[in-house]
Amino acid sequence: MTTDQWTTVADVASAVCLLGGAFLAFAAGVGVLRFPDLLARMHAGTKPQVLGLILVLIGLALRLRSGGAVWALVLVAVFQMLTAPVAAHMVGRAGYRTGKVRSDLLVVDELTSDQELARARDHGRAEDDDPRD
Amino acid sequence: MTVVVVVCGVLLTAGAFLAVIRAEKGPSMLDRTIALDIVVTTMIAAVALYAAVNRRADVVPILVVLSLVGFVGSVTIARFASVEPEGEGRVRTREEIAAQEAERIDNEDYAEESRRSGRREETDEHHGGGAEGEVR
Amino acid sequence: MSLHPRRHRWRTQWATIVWLTVVWVFLWGDLTIGNILAGLVIALAVTTGLRMAPIDFHGRFRPLGVLRLVVRFAADLIRASFEVSVIALRPRYVPRGAVIGVQLRSHSDLYLTLTAELASLVPGSLVVEAHRLTGMLYLHVLDVQQSGGIEAARQAVLDQEERVMRAFASDEELDAAGLGVRA
Structure with a gap:
């Protein structure tokens, strides 16, 4: 294939990736609006968002095709994959500690029961022992 | 290519708009944090779309900065999230504001009177609520 | 040393x-x-x-295990995003979530963190709380029905941990976790 044909293939692939990424970003927005609970909304904010961003960055890389900027896009994708779960974890933990999580909406809630067990055990003991970290 | 740009733009705008609606509804600050994180990521996608269409490589540092800002913002708010009192999560209507103001003025008048009449009474003034139950 | x-x-x-x-x-x-x-x-x-805790890495780098981990993770990531999008866009369907606790078998912070990160990005689960000292991970499962039940979700996280350890752990760590060395 000639260079021109490779260019067209890359453009088409880039368009497909951009469309997929935008669709996933839209699904993330719908999810965060529709889901019933704080923890469920975090799912919407993590998974489709990360993959959507990766697809959009792949689309951009296919359009740019050369140059140092492509490496920075790899970096952005790696950052997102590393940091999105951490942000979701911290938000979830803060939600538990400030009482924003409604146990009645969950089928099973082992974290609350474990926390209550730990608190009961700590009240039984005289010393102040924090089981968390 | 124009079709692709328009469709992508519409999808991204719709997603961001829905996330902003969630940011308004709340009901807690953590929901708003997640919603605004999605808005920031949609901004990254939009800037990347613009760069892809115009084949510009010099806006790529914006993507790096936005992704870091989104992450640091969410983590900071989650770190300092506190227990919010009931009813603080939504915007009050005009009647509710008037009723609360009237109540506050009544309380202050009562405090003034009791002070003037010589009784030593502890008045409890909440200046918007402190950081109760700050999350460590 | x-x-x-x-x-x-x-x-x-x-x-x-x-x-x-x-x-x-x-x-x-x-x-x-x-x-x-x-x-x-x-x-x-x-x-x-910036004084940060140095990471103790006593393991080996196993190329076959890493390849398996990466490929499986990429497939899971794609599947996860579409599953969440389907749940989000399906009209009149409200997902029933659950929070489960999983006891990890490894004794290291690094594998705990890796497993938590990967488990957050793959279908169904999101790490809500991690107790570093006991090796306990608490995950929120988005839809119990779609994950195949609570025990299936728990097993999925343990499988993820096994893939991570088979990619990076040394033989002693594998033995300590109870996973035999694969032929």
């Missing part, structure tokens, strides 16, 4: 310094001597200025 305190710290932090230099070079995009030197200087400044 040298017991001299300063030399010991350099040895355990050289990986961090290399990684930070790579990040700096990636940011600039050009692989020039100036970029590499600047990256090294900044990496050294960051690692000496």
Whole structure:
């Protein structure tokens, strides 16, 4: 294939990736609006968002095709994959500690029961022992 | 290519708009944090779309900065999230504001009177609520 | 291994310094001597200025395990995003979530963190709380029905941990976790 044909293939692939990424970003927005609970909304904010961003960055890389900027896009994708779960974890933990999580909406809630067990055990003991970290 | 740009733009705008609606509804600050994180990521996608269409490589540092800002913002708010009192999560209507103001003025008048009449009474003034139950 | 305190710290932090230099070079995009030197200087400044706990990595790098991990993770990531999108866009369907606790078998922070990160990005689960000392991970499952039940979700996380350990752990760590060495 000639260079021109490779260019067209890359453009088409880039368009497909951009469309997929935008669709996933839209699904993330719908999810965060529709889901019933704080923890469920975090799912919407993590998974489709990360993959959507990766697809959009792949689309951009296919359009740019050369140059140092492509490496920075790899970096952005790696950052997102590393940091999105951490942000979701911290938000979830803060939600538990400030009482924003409604146990009645969950089928099973082992974290609350474990926390209550730990608190009961700590009240039984005289010393102040924090089981968390 | 124009079709692709328009469709992508519409999808991204719709997603961001829905996330902003969630940011308004709340009901807690953590929901708003997640919603605004999605808005920031949609901004990254939009800037990347613009760069892809115009084949510009010099806006790529914006993507790096936005992704870091989104992450640091969410983590900071989650770190300092506190227990919010009931009813603080939504915007009050005009009647509710008037009723609360009237109540506050009544309380202050009562405090003034009791002070003037010589009784030593502890008045409890909440200046918007402190950081109760700050999350460590 | 040298017991001299300063030399010991350099040895355990050289990986961090290399990684930070790579990040700096990636940011600039050009692989020039100036970029590499600047990256090294900044990496050294960051690692000496900010006291962070050095990561103890006693494992090996197993190429086959890493390949399996990466491929399976990519497939899971794609599947996860579409599953969440389907749940989000399906009209009149409200997902029933659950929070489950999973006891991990490894005794290291690194594998706990890796498993937590990967488990957050794959279908169904999101890490809500991690107890480092006991090795306990608490995950929120988005839809119990779609994950195949609570026990299936628990087993999925344990499988993820097994893939991580088979990619990076040394033989002693595998034995301590109860996973035999695969032929």
